[in-house]
Amino acid sequence: MSPVAPSSLSIATPEGVVFSYQLATPVSRCLAWIIDAVAIGGISYFISRIVNVFGFLSQDFVNFLGVVLFFVISVGYGILLEWRWRGQTLGKRLFGLRVIDVHGLRLQFPQIVLRNLLRPIDSLPLFYLIGGAAALTTRLGQRLGDLAANTVVAHERYWEAPNLDPIAPAKYNSLLAYPRLAGRLRNFASPEAVGFALRAVAERDSYNPSARLELFADLADYFRSLAHFPEAAVEGLSDEQFVGAVLRVIYNTPGRTREVKSN
């Protein structure tokens, strides 16, 4: 399993699998809160304009609605959105954050209510100083409302299926003719470097041309330093093609190497 950073919540399942959530920093939470505060202000203003239409009936009734609706919106905004959007408000959604249960289970309505009702204490004496101090000092970055409700705020865990084309077997790969190379590369290449190279291949079209040339030259140098590549195997390959071929060798199997060799 991958190592878990200190700012992560790691959950081990009974099946022996460990997955982790990257916890939100107080800064990203603060930015999300600002968005939410603006949204609450905007909604309240909009509602008050609508309510004012009923002024011809009774100004007292309009004032009543103004007081009650502002209260309901300011308390209910977080509760309603976190319930309907499974732990997200507008601000959290914009910053890719989500409230999750501390055990990775489905977030329950009482938890959402509790963490939102404890906001008055967290926001004391001004600008969430108590909540901010709690988030900075607790192991999982929880404000008091999160502690009481058993929740944490983490980065989104929704990932789309990746495009695996860069490591899918190629019809022709000159390096596959040398089975020992695969073993040597798998033994000596660091997983971080391989991951980095993979990301570079996947995102190559978004780089500017000179940076792209420089990056793949560095990556190619790194892989060349790990093993002796026969001249015939790399002849005519650009640095970028070479890195792609190396990745396919690392991700594909010795069995496939033999299969290609026999052809």
Add this chain to the structure above:
Amino acid sequence: MIVDWSRFVGAEKTYWDELERVLAKLEANPEQSMSLAEAQRLHYLYERCSGDLARLDAFSEPRLRAFLESLVSRAYGEIYETRSPLRIRWKSAIYAFPRAFRRHLGAFRLAVGITILGSAFGWFAVRQDPQTKAVLMPFQGLMISPRERVAAEESTKNDRMKGVKASFSGQLMTHNIQVAVTTMAAGITWGAGTFILLFYNGVILGAVAADYIADGQATFLAGWLLPHGSIEIPAILLGGQAGFILAGALIGWGSSLPRSARLRAVAGDLFAIVAGAACMLVWAGMVEAFVSQYHQPVLPYALKIGFGVCELAALAAFLGWTGRE
């Protein structure tokens, strides 16, 4: 260790896609319940994806690992959650409040005890030195002599609440709900904050009572406070009860469960009690604005006191007997 990467992805991707579809459907409709066959299929897909995640080796594609972790974590939340999703059934919702109240009677008694202690303090402070009134209950309306206030309000010909009753009731509702919620939330300070808030409320109550009774205005006081106070004061006490439940779960006396399990166990009851108290305070706000502010001869004291006593009896019956099995 994955022996053949391309075969692995080719063989498993179908299951990953299926699990993603099932999860998206469940997440879009949390109230939906699954048939046995659907639940078994979800469990199978979850176990299969967990196995795939465990098989990823050091050279696994990082985004594929992230994708599988995201799938497994979402499925884990659905499969291992034993608490049922929220379904609003009015009968259960109404029963949840008194049942939660009765489950934690000790916390309620503690809240009542602290309020009585504060009231006693306020009572004796004002009886010993009437000048402390200005410090203990710094509200403009309570600064004048009770006798003068009663005389003024009983002889008034104008409706001083005319045109502001609704907005006044709205302010009372929101303010009192904030007080009850804060009393509950202050339980996070291991109960110290709840203790202070309840004691202070008690001090004000005791000081007001001492001031009015000493001045011979006990009937006015009962007629003024009982219609709304018979609901409002218990609601604040319920906020205190919730605060002490929260504090008890944090402290964990006599429990071998971890803190998170203790908090998880009381979350539903806290929600039920606070929601119930909020409903009570909406009623109390209306009564305070529309009934409590009118005195004899507009509304006879006997009627107001009788109304308050009936409310208190109804509340006691509701909390004491509703939903008993």
